[in-house]
Amino acid sequence: SFGSNYMACFFIGLTILALGFHRDFRFYELIESQPKSAFLDQDSFKLVGNVLLVIGTILVLTSYWKLGYTGTFLGDYFDILLEERVTSFPFNIFDNPMYIGSTCNFLGLALRSASPSGIIISGFVYLVYWIGLLFEEPYTEEIYRQKNKKSM
Numbered sequence: 001s002f003g004s005n006y007m008a009c010f011f012i013g014l015t016i017l018a019l020g021f022h023r024d025f026r027f028y029e030l031i032e033s034q035p036k037s038a039f040l041d042q043d044s045f046k047l048v049g050n051v052l053l054v055i056g057t058i059l060v061l062t063s064y065w066k067l068g069y070t071g072t073f074l075g076d077y078f079d080i081l082l083e084e085r086v087t088s089f090p091f092n093i094f095d096n097p098m099y100i101g102s103t104c105n106f107l108g109l110a111l112r113s114a115s116p117s118g119i120i121i122s123g124f125v126y127l128v129y130w131i132g133l134l135f136e137e138p139y140t141e142e143i144y145r146q147k148n149k150k151s152m
Helices: 007-033 042-070 097-114 116-151
Strands: none
Touching: 007 042, 007 097, 007 116, 042 097, 097 116
């Protein structure tokens, strides 16, 4: 036992961060070690990659800013809920801007690196996020519905 919900959330957050850094490092290693595409090695694809990296970074950072540490790192699973579900930017544009932003970052880096394998892995990353959301979205909806019901 961690002694408190906040400590448990803190440690799972550290675990998620460590695994995320490892994933990002391995992705970078992959795209650097695989053959480059002459077709993708054009300024226009590099520009699109840079734009995706900027958009992705904005979405990830603003999502974290709005959710905070416990909102980002599964605090709701430890009964740590925000006052209400976040609906302001970037959540007014995307339901899950952190996942969209992360996918944009992977795809952007793959395009900048002219990496076909990076594009494929970016698609896989999006697929994993999408599958996770099939479980996460209904759970989040339900816990905030119950919270709103209790506060009425």
